[in-house]
Amino acid sequence: xxxxxxxxxxxxxxxxxxxxxxxxxxxxxxxxxxxxxxxxxxxxxxxxxxxxxxxxxxxxxxxxxxxxxxxxxxxxxxxxxxxxxxxxxxxxxxxxxxxxxxxxxxxxxxxxxxxxxxxxxxxxxxxxxxxxxxxxxxxxxxxxxxxxxxxxxxxxxxxxxxxxxxxxxxxxxxxxxxxxxxxxxxxxxxxxxxxxxxxxxxxxxxxxxxxxxxxxxxxxxxxxxxxxxxxxxxxxxxxxxxxxxxxxxxxxxxxxxxxxxxxxxxxxxxxxxxxxxxxxxxxxxxxxxxxxxxxxxxxxxxxxxxxxxxxxxxxxxxxxxxxxxxxxxxxxxxxxxxxxxxxxxxxxxxxxxxxxxxxxxxxxxxxxxxxxxxxxxxxxxxxxxxxxxxxxxxxxxxxxxxxxxxxxxxxx
Amino acid sequence: xxxxxxxxxxxxxxxxxxxxxxxxxxxxxxxxxxxxxxxxxxxxxxxxxxxxxxxxxxxxxxxxxxxxxxxxxxxxxxxxxxxxxxxxxxxxxxxxxxxxxxxxxxxxxxxxxxxxxxxxxxxxxxxxxxxxxxxxxxxxxxxxxxxxxxxxxxxxxxxxxxxxxxxxxxxxxxxxxxxxxxxxxxxxxxxxxxxxxxxxxxxxxxxxxxxxxxxxxxxxxxxxxxxxxxxxxxxxxxxxxxxxxxxxxxxxxxxxxxxxxxxxxxxxxxxxxxxxxxxxxxxxxxxxxxxxxxxxxxxxxxxxxxxxxxxxxxxxxxxxxxxxxxxxxxxxxxxxxx
Numbered sequence: 001x002x003x004x005x006x007x008x009x010x011x012x013x014x015x016x017x018x019x020x021x022x023x024x025x026x027x028x029x030x031x032x033x034x035x036x037x038x039x040x041x042x043x044x045x046x047x048x049x050x051x052x053x054x055x056x057x058x059x060x061x062x063x064x065x066x067x068x069x070x071x072x073x074x075x076x077x078x079x080x081x082x083x084x085x086x087x088x089x090x091x092x093x094x095x096x097x098x099x100x101x102x103x104x105x106x107x108x109x110x111x112x113x114x115x116x117x118x119x120x121x122x123x124x125x126x127x128x129x130x131x132x133x134x135x136x137x138x139x140x141x142x143x144x145x146x147x148x149x150x151x152x153x154x155x156x157x158x159x160x161x162x163x164x165x166x167x168x169x170x171x172x173x174x175x176x177x178x179x180x181x182x183x184x185x186x187x188x189x190x191x192x193x194x195x196x197x198x199x200x201x202x203x204x205x206x207x208x209x210x211x212x213x214x215x216x217x218x219x220x221x222x223x224x225x226x227x228x229x230x231x232x233x234x235x236x237x238x239x240x241x242x243x244x245x246x247x248x249x250x251x252x253x254x255x256x257x258x259x260x261x262x263x264x265x266x267x268x269x270x271x272x273x274x275x276x277x278x279x280x281x282x283x284x285x286x287x288x289x290x291x292x293x294x295x296x297x298x299x300x301x302x303x304x305x306x307x308x309x310x311x312x313x314x315x316x317x318x319x320x321x322x323x324x325x326x327x328x329x330x331x332x333x334x335x336x337x338x339x340x341x342x343x344x345x346x347x348x349x350x351x352x353x354x355x356x357x358x359x360x361x362x363x364x365x366x367x368x369x370x371x372x373x374x375x376x377x378x379x380x381x382x383x384x385x386x387x388x389x390x391x392x393x394x395x396x397x398x399x400x401x402x403x404x405x406x407x408x409x410x411x412x
Numbered sequence: 413x414x415x416x417x418x419x420x421x422x423x424x425x426x427x428x429x430x431x432x433x434x435x436x437x438x439x440x441x442x443x444x445x446x447x448x449x450x451x452x453x454x455x456x457x458x459x460x461x462x463x464x465x466x467x468x469x470x471x472x473x474x475x476x477x478x479x480x481x482x483x484x485x486x487x488x489x490x491x492x493x494x495x496x497x498x499x500x501x502x503x504x505x506x507x508x509x510x511x512x513x514x515x516x517x518x519x520x521x522x523x524x525x526x527x528x529x530x531x532x533x534x535x536x537x538x539x540x541x542x543x544x545x546x547x548x549x550x551x552x553x554x555x556x557x558x559x560x561x562x563x564x565x566x567x568x569x570x571x572x573x574x575x576x577x578x579x580x581x582x583x584x585x586x587x588x589x590x591x592x593x594x595x596x597x598x599x600x601x602x603x604x605x606x607x608x609x610x611x612x613x614x615x616x617x618x619x620x621x622x623x624x625x626x627x628x629x630x631x632x633x634x635x636x637x638x639x640x641x642x643x644x645x646x647x648x649x650x651x652x653x654x655x656x657x658x659x660x661x662x663x664x665x666x667x668x669x670x671x672x673x674x675x676x677x678x679x680x681x682x683x684x685x686x687x688x689x690x691x692x693x694x695x696x697x698x699x700x701x702x703x704x705x706x707x708x709x710x711x712x713x714x715x716x717x718x719x720x721x722x723x724x725x726x727x728x729x730x731x732x733x734x735x736x737x738x739x740x741x742x743x744x745x746x747x748x749x750x
Contacts, residue, residue, distance in 0.1 A: 178508065180509070186478050190477060216473055228466075
């Protein structure tokens with residue numbers, strides 16, 4: 001008698017076990033070719049199986065995907081990645097001190113927001129996930145404004161309506177972070193379709209994690225992007241972990257996430273997400289392709305979630321404590337730093353002094369942010385504002401609820 | 413003035429706004445080349461092109477999600493969901509994104525999407541082509557919910573909806589697309605030709621959102637309803653000989669409380685009626701509102717007429733549908749009480 005079998009995906013290591021990343025398919029740096037911008041999707045399917053890497057183990061840059069950055073460009077990239085990390089470290093501590101309610105770090109994934117942010121043009125529209133704070137920073141949101149959002153204080157861009165880290169920036173062309181997963185993916189495609197309808201050359205980009213590829217919106221977005229050849233870059237940040245479930249629970253064991261669009265004719269590129277140069281280069285390729293009418297690209301960024309999912313999470317309960325140290329693609333900041341040192345553009349001393357400088361900047365921002373109110377001390381937001389912006393013009397029922405709420409607050 | 417049925421009026425609304433505003437685009441299943449399964453967008457693609465009238469994949473979540481993104485990028489999308497029964501795959505996009513985008517970004521981002529969708533039964537559509545899910549949407553703050561009951565209102569309300577910077581879910585009672593319906597399926601179908609609201613200006617005009625209409629003035633009883641049941645209420649008033657004032661709510665959210673309250677405070681009696689299932693339905697909100705605003709004018713308890721709390725049964729459509737018999741019985745109940 002034959003029997004069917006239910007496969008329960010299991011990660012290669014749980015707490016107390018030896019980390020094992022043998023499941024990750026790696027390609028040597030420089031080994032994946034860079035196709036022409038007008039290559040047919042069917043002719044470049046191998047890009048979804050390989051791993052685009054530029055930075056080699058000896059810290060040199062190799063192959064066709066090397067963007068050939070000069071010292072200044074490299075330093076810009078390193079600086080923003082470090083700022084992202086230093087900011088996250090500080091905000092994590094601040095949450096642990098009980099001074100903000102919640103936080104999410106991007107530790108280990110900074111190359112995603114910064115390299116991709118640098119590869120896009122200011123007029124391109126970003127539809128971020130909750131781990132893209134680097135995009136907001138790079139696109140001009142000040143540290144003070146980000147901190148004020150996390151504090152829900154009087155300068156909070158969200159006026160106390162959103163959890164910490166759910167930023168938005170109209171002027172920086174970064175969309176509002178939702179909190180629901182993957183909903184921004186079809187928005188990016190619609191935005192890109194509108195850009196094409198209007199005959200503009202702006203493109204859209206969006207980010208989800210490996211876990212979110214299981215959401216219906218992911219496939220809605222891919223379908224629309226393929227059907228209308230929308231000028232959009234759809235990124236899957238495969239950081240191996242969706243809270244406690246590893247990427248195999250989203251079927252990452254079957255085939256790379258980069259291949260999810262192949263059936264729809266969407267080219268997929270699997271990229272070393274911790275390789276600043278590779279991430280930049282692959283993004284620029286996809287952006288240029290989209291801008292000239294070549295349609296969407298799905299980019300999988302293979303990385304590792306170096307920290308907890310959020311301040312409400314304890315990853316030691318479900319994965320080995322030291323797993324990140326064994327991750328074969330390392331740390332994006334460290335790798336770019338070593339490359340710059342190898343190229344003679346950087347030194348350990350310069351690096352340390354940059355970190356000090358950024359910490360000072362973050363500390364100064366925190367001092368400034370608190371002037372606009374903290375969780376325990378004013379000034380306070382006017383709670384009456386919670387009835388604003390539900391509609392373009394506030395209807396009578398909300399106005400009467402606002403009056404009633406304020407009466408209750410006054411003890412009437 | 414021209415004579416139009418509701419389909420023609422809705423088509424005309426599209427045409428008028430698309431002609432005036434190049435940012436208005438239409439997308440949905442079968443809306444382009446074919447012109448929609450109910451023909452509401454017929455001819456628009458030929459006139460405005462494939463970039464503005466877009467045949468979409470069968471993906472309601474994708475249609476609404478993409479429309480939101482288009483709206484953020486300066487377009488004014490009108491998305492057709494072929495039947496209200498099919499809207500649920502897009503529900504999260506409506507509730508979590510469309511309705512809250514302005515709020516969560518403090519007005520920095522918004523998306524002025526209008527979602528049009530045919531609803532209601534009486535067309536032999538079974539349980540997947542007959543639902544009236546408006547009450548699910550009226551419970552979602554941040555969107556406006558509209559249902560016209562005649563061609564004149566359909567055009568004016570749809571133009572208002574498309575021109576509004578707020579998202580609107582626009583329900584079209586498909587039973588009355590081609591003519592008013594008094595709730596008796598045995599009678600021959602009538603057209604909008606002889607109905608005063610079948611007279612529709614060819615050009616631009618609006619019927620404001622958030623404003624109810626007195627569809628039949630009366631003194632003895634107020635019937636608060638919308639969509640197809642407006643006509644059944646008027647017919648039931650004639651059948652029972654009760655001088656009922658029929659309020660056509662038109663915009664379910666935000667609700668025009670004043671028009672309702674004025675009427676009930678005058679008549680002292682109220683019957684709330686809708687085709688959707690009763691329990692937890694929008695009628696409960698209407699009844700609660702009338703109770704709050706008119707308690708000391710009410711002479712008898714508020715009555716309710718609604719669809720039974722079952723799925724829409726194909727073979728027992730007329731037993732399910734709250735038609736003339738149930739409306740008249742509802743009127744008598746309220747009149748005989750107290």
